[in-house]
Amino acid sequence: MNQPLIDIAGLKKSFGAHVVLKDITLQVERGQVVAMIGPSGSGKSTLLRCINLLSVPEGGRITVGDQSIEFNGKHTTLPSEKKLAKFRASTGMVFQHFNLFPHMTALQNVMEGPVTVLKTPKAEAEAAARELLKKVGLLERADYYPDKLSGGQKQRVAIARALAMKPAVMLFDEATSALDPELVGEVLNVIKGLAKEGMTMILVTHEIGFAREVADQVIFMRDGVVAECGPPSVVIDNPRQESTRAFLGRFKSSAGEGQAAPALA
Numbered sequence: 001m002n003q004p005l006i007d008i009a010g011l012k013k014s015f016g017a018h019v020v021l022k023d024i025t026l027q028v029e030r031g032q033v034v035a036m037i038g039p040s041g042s043g044k045s046t047l048l049r050c051i052n053l054l055s056v057p058e059g060g061r062i063t064v065g066d067q068s069i070e071f072n073g074k075h076t077t078l079p080s081e082k083k084l085a086k087f088r089a090s091t092g093m094v095f096q097h098f099n100l101f102p103h104m105t106a107l108q109n110v111m112e113g114p115v116t117v118l119k120t121p122k123a124e125a126e127a128a129a130r131e132l133l134k135k136v137g138l139l140e141r142a143d144y145y146p147d148k149l150s151g152g153q154k155q156r157v158a159i160a161r162a163l164a165m166k167p168a169v170m171l172f173d174e175a176t177s178a179l180d181p182e183l184v185g186e187v188l189n190v191i192k193g194l195a196k197e198g199m200t201m202i203l204v205t206h207e208i209g210f211a212r213e214v215a216d217q218v219i220f221m222r223d224g225v226v227a228e229c230g231p232p233s234v235v236i237d238n239p240r241q242e243s244t245r246a247f248l249g250r251f252k253s254s255a256g257e258g259q260a261a262p263a264l265a
Contacts, residue, residue, distance in 0.1 A: 004027040004028055004029050004030070005028055005029060005030040005032075005064065005065060005168060005169060005200050006026070006027065006028035006051065006062075006063065006064055006169060006200075006202075007027050007061075007062075007063040007068075008024055008025060008026040008027070008051070008060065008061070008062055008063075009025050009060055009061045010023050010024075010025060010059060010060035010061065011023070011024040011025070011026075011047070011050060011057050011059070011060035011061075011062065011071075012024075012057055012058050012059035012060055012071075013043075013046055013047075013050055013055060013057045013058060014058060019224055020043045020046045020224050021043050021046055021047060021050065021057070021224050022223075022224040022225050023060075023225070024043075024047060024060070024224075024225070024226060025226075026047075026219070026226065026229075028169070028200060028202060028217075029200075030200055031198040031199075031200055032200055032201075032216045032217065033195050033200075033201045033203070033214055033215045033216050033217075034201070034202045034203070034215060034216065034217045034218075034219060035202075035203045035204075035205055035210075035211035035214070035215035035217070035218045035219070035232075036048075036202065036203065036204045036205070036218075036219045036220075036221055037204075037205065037206070037208065037211060037218060037219070037220055037221070037235075037247070038219075038220050038221035038222055038227075038247065039222065039247060042221040042222050042223060042224065043221055043223075043224040043225075044173075044204040044221050045173050045174070045204055047221070048093065048171045048173050048202065048204055049173075050062065051064070051091055051171060051202070052088055052091045052093050052171060053069075053078075053084065053087060053088055054093070056071065056076065056078070057071040058071060058073045058076075059071050059072065059073060064087065064090050064091060064168060064169065065090055065168050067083075067086070067087050067090065069087065085117065089117065089118075089165050089166075089167065090167055090168045090169065091167055091168070091169050091170075091171055092162030092163060092165055092167035092169070092170045092171065093162060093170075093171045093172075093173065094155070094158050094159055094162050094170065094171070094172045094173065094175050095158070095173050095175075096173060096174045096175065096177050096178045097178055098146070098151075098154040098155055098157070098158045099158065100146040100154055100157060100158060100161075101146075102145065102146050102147065103145075104145070104146075105142065105143050105144060105145055106133060106138060106141050106142050106143070106144055106145075106146075106149065106153075106157045106160075107126065107129050107130065107133065107142040107143060109146075109157055109161050110129035110132055110133060110157065110160045110161045110164050111125045111126055111129045111164070112161070113161065113164055113165050114128065114129075114164050114165065117165070118165065125164075128164065129142075129160070129164060130142060132160040132163050132164055133157070133160055135160065135163075135190075135193070136156040136157070136159055136160045136190050137156065137186070137190070138153060138156055138157060138160070141153060141157075150183060151178065151179045151180060151183050152179055152183030152184070152186045152187055153186075155175060155176070155179065155187045156186065156187060156190055159175075159187075159190055159191075163194075168200065169199075169200040169201065169202065170194065170199055170200070170201045170202075171201070171202050172191065172201065172202070172203045172204065172205070173204050174204050174205060174206070175187055175191070175203075175205075176188060176205070176207060177206065184207070188207065188210050191203070191210075191214065192213075192214055195214050203215070208236060208248065208251050211232065211236065212232040212236045212237070213232075215232055216231065217229060217230065217231060218230065218231070218232050218234075218235040218236055219235075220235055220239070220241070220243075220244045220247065222243050222244075222247075227241050227243055227244060228240060228241045228244045236248065
């Protein structure tokens with residue numbers, strides 16, 4: 001029970017000659033909320049995709065719960081499809097873009113994974129999906145198709161869909177970056193609710209004020225490395241690294257233009 005839920009050691013990832021992740025080591029405790037911040041291209045999204053094995057690292061180890069995979073370049077042997085699906089199911093991922101099935105209602109989108117992958121009986125999956133839509137404030141939109149939903153509503157359906165697979169951890173990759181500013185709050189409120197319930201989460205975000213409010217730990221990534229890691233009171237309010245101060249300074253200098261800037265004042 002004292003083991004971290006996520007344990008990453010020596011993780012490396014390249015795309016051709018471009019090294020994106022350089023020897024990343026990270027631990028996330030059960031129930032912890034970790035926010036990853038940093039400039040574009042620093043490796044944040046790639047790290048999330050590696051945790052979910054949407055991208056396969058060249059080196060290192062990823063452990064989620066009691067499942068562990070070692071990576072050794074071309075010599076890496078991935079688990080069987082069944083075990084790989086189980087590993088991925090332990091991490092629910094929510095992307096910038098909602099990726100809902102356009103021919104399915106909100107309810108059907110949330111039901112699809114449990115019915116198809118987990119082989120949950122339809123009646124049971126429907127009841128659970130309705131509860132999840134209620135959790136994200138969209139039960140009354142259960143029978144709406146995605147083209148009849150706002151961006152914020154689509155993202156909340158996407159969160160419910162990920163939760164339907166009963167993951168051990170939720171991964172959010174800039175979940176609000178594609179939304180109009182007035183819709184950001186409704187998605188952040190859902191994530192806040194999950195944090196209060198004790199859901200383990202890793203968030204890639206530019207919402208600095210939100211990261212300070214909801215995260216237990218903040219990671220600042222730069223050039224494929226973890227440049228700074230600690231509680232928000234340190235990394236956001238009193239960063240040690242000049243690169244962290246320079247990054248956060250851009251939010252301060254644009255106060256009034258973004259959602260996060262006022263929280264840094």
